[in-house]
Amino acid sequence: xxxxxxxxxxxxxxxxxxxxxxxxxxxxxxxxxxxxxxxxxxxxxxxxxxxxxxxxxxxxxxxxxxxxxxxxxxxxxxxxxxxxxxxxxxxxxxxxxxxxxxxxxxxxxxxxxxxxxxxxxxxxxxxxxxxxxxxxxxxxxxxxxxxxxxxxxxxxxxxxxxxxxxxxxxxxxxxxxxxxxxxxxxxxxxxx
Amino acid sequence: xxxxxxxxxxxxxxxxxxxxxxxxxxxxxxxxxxxxxxxxxxxxxxxxxxxxxxxxxxxxxxxxxxxxxxxxxxxxxxxxxxxxxxxxxxxxxxxxxxxxxxxxxxxxxxxxxxxxxxxxxxxxxxxxxxxxxxxxxxxxxxxxxxxxxxxxxxxxxxxxxxxxxxxxxxxxxxxxxxxxxxxxxxxxxxxx
Amino acid sequence: xxxxxxxxxxxxxxxxxxxxxxxxxxxxxxxxxxxxxxxxxxxxxxxxxxxxxxxxxxxxxxxxxxxxxxxxxxxxxxxxxxxxxxxxxxxxxxxxxxxxxxxxxxxxxxxxxxxxxxxxxxxxxxxxxxxxxxxxxxxxxxxxxxxxxxxxxxxxxxxxxxxxxxxxxxxxxxxxxxxxxxxxxxxxxxxx
Numbered sequence: 001x002x003x004x005x006x007x008x009x010x011x012x013x014x015x016x017x018x019x020x021x022x023x024x025x026x027x028x029x030x031x032x033x034x035x036x037x038x039x040x041x042x043x044x045x046x047x048x049x050x051x052x053x054x055x056x057x058x059x060x061x062x063x064x065x066x067x068x069x070x071x072x073x074x075x076x077x078x079x080x081x082x083x084x085x086x087x088x089x090x091x092x093x094x095x096x097x098x099x100x101x102x103x104x105x106x107x108x109x110x111x112x113x114x115x116x117x118x119x120x121x122x123x124x125x126x127x128x129x130x131x132x133x134x135x136x137x138x139x140x141x142x143x144x145x146x147x148x149x150x151x152x153x154x155x156x157x158x159x160x161x162x163x164x165x166x167x168x169x170x171x172x173x174x175x176x177x178x179x180x181x182x183x184x185x186x187x188x189x190x191x192x
Numbered sequence: 193x194x195x196x197x198x199x200x201x202x203x204x205x206x207x208x209x210x211x212x213x214x215x216x217x218x219x220x221x222x223x224x225x226x227x228x229x230x231x232x233x234x235x236x237x238x239x240x241x242x243x244x245x246x247x248x249x250x251x252x253x254x255x256x257x258x259x260x261x262x263x264x265x266x267x268x269x270x271x272x273x274x275x276x277x278x279x280x281x282x283x284x285x286x287x288x289x290x291x292x293x294x295x296x297x298x299x300x301x302x303x304x305x306x307x308x309x310x311x312x313x314x315x316x317x318x319x320x321x322x323x324x325x326x327x328x329x330x331x332x333x334x335x336x337x338x339x340x341x342x343x344x345x346x347x348x349x350x351x352x353x354x355x356x357x358x359x360x361x362x363x364x365x366x367x368x369x370x371x372x373x374x375x376x377x378x379x380x381x382x383x384x
Numbered sequence: 385x386x387x388x389x390x391x392x393x394x395x396x397x398x399x400x401x402x403x404x405x406x407x408x409x410x411x412x413x414x415x416x417x418x419x420x421x422x423x424x425x426x427x428x429x430x431x432x433x434x435x436x437x438x439x440x441x442x443x444x445x446x447x448x449x450x451x452x453x454x455x456x457x458x459x460x461x462x463x464x465x466x467x468x469x470x471x472x473x474x475x476x477x478x479x480x481x482x483x484x485x486x487x488x489x490x491x492x493x494x495x496x497x498x499x500x501x502x503x504x505x506x507x508x509x510x511x512x513x514x515x516x517x518x519x520x521x522x523x524x525x526x527x528x529x530x531x532x533x534x535x536x537x538x539x540x541x542x543x544x545x546x547x548x549x550x551x552x553x554x555x556x557x558x559x560x561x562x563x564x565x566x567x568x569x570x571x572x573x574x575x576x
């Protein structure tokens with residue numbers, strides 16, 4: 001229901017508006033509950049838009065905590081006492097697996113959230129869970145031998161690149177609609 | 193257009209709703225300032241909801257920066273020039289203390305914010321500050337001897353688990369109210 | 385005031401207000417598109433407020449990914465097979481450059497976003513890009529010799545301190561206006 005900008009204002013009603021007034025016109029001394037409600041609704045809808053991202057974040061933190069505990073167990077098993085981190089190759093592999101996962105952890109969280117907010121929460125969450133599965137297999141594989149780390153490493157790297165691609169498309173689309181007034185993702189959706 | 197709180201309610205118009213109309217019905221050619229104000233109010237209220245989380249984040253970054261500087265001083269003191277990170281056990285302990293804190297830093301930030309947004313900002317901030325105190329004692333203890341790192345390490349690990357628990361409860365509650373239409377936290381509050 | 389979905393629409397008022405009613409009074413059985421639109425507008429305006437921060441985050445993730453790939457190439461070039469990380473000083477320098485950048489990565493992301501949201505997105509993005517340039521030069525310099533890492537290291541440390549200062553000012557200003565009712569940044573702006 002768009003209005004022609006040059007159209008005159010609609011003619012005001014002439015009689016019998018008293019009761020409606022009570023319904024519609026807000027007493028300025030009373031807090032604007034409607035706005036507050038709307039505010040809460042907006043915030044609730046934003047929590048909706050990132051609750052699954054938050055769930056995947058918690059899962060990824062639990063995975064990292066699990067890796068850290070495995071390093072502590074490996075220290076005991078292979079008699080490598082802190083602060084040493086070398087001397088036994090079995091321990092070194094477990095330690096490197098955890099360190100490498102930590103290095104990628106911040107990158108993963110960053111692109112997971114940007115892909116989820118600017119592109120699609122559902123897709124970001126699916127790829128994020130696959131990444132975490134890949135990381136788990138990588139850790140288990142690396143703990144056995146350096147060769148067994150390779151295929152899950154490539155898999156999780158691919159998942160990370162997909163997240164980076166989704167995040168990039170989402171942000172570039174947002175910047176385009178914000179500064180050029182053209183929303184490519186919306187245009188593609190309307191064609192499909 | 194602020195109103196004196198003691199002022200009487202404006203007399204409702206008896207006939208001819210022309211003046212009210214100007215108040216109520218938005219001319220579509222004029223930008224909707226009410227919505228904009230509401231938008232700003234929503235955003236302001238969101239900044240309120242995370243300002244303390246942001247403060248704890250800045251404190252944690254300062255703590256990490258302090259740890260990094262201590263490693264640089266330890267390099268000079270124990271004559272361990274880069275890129276070497278081993279060879280002197282006194283240096284190795286300081287270095288490991290910083291590395292370990294860095295490994296946990298992303299996990300800490302992730303659960304701090306999720307616990308603060310989905311569960312309770314106040315509680316998350318309190319536990320977060322205790323975690324940072326534990327980390328400080330851990331660093332100081334580890335710099336002296338490997339044994340002295342243990343008790344603050346266990347303490348900060350406990351704080352991290354509490355944050356993980358708060359984050360999990362908050363997110364599961366959000367998912368339940370979002371997909372099952374049942375909000376357990378609200379139900380518990382109404383019983384208490 | 386929930387309405388039975390099968391109930392007929394309320395009878396429109398008999399005189400003078402019929403057309404307005406259709407325009408103004410929302411049928412409670414129909415979703416409130418106005419609030420939704422306002423909600424979307426609020427969310428869209430929030431995406432506007434962090435789209436450049438998201439872009440810088442993606443760039444920083446790409447930089448970290450580039451550093452990680454360089455470590456893999458250096459492993460091949462200097463014949464340092466995993467899980468070893470020492471034994472060849474040329475490799476060690478590349479490895480340390482990447483590790484050091486990773487250590488600062490979470491701190492950088494944390495203060496970048498807080499400075500961008502609580503202080504100024506434009507300034508945070510500019511300083512953030514300078515930080516990433518400094519990090520790139522640091523990596524390239526460190527790969528050549530330990531001495532060449534120093535000046536870009538100092539530069540990127542300065543950029544990080546500027547971000548920390550901006551984040552601190554923004555958050556303290558927010559806390560002041562939230563708890564003391566006084567907004568120093570707004571006061572300074574009104575003087576200028």
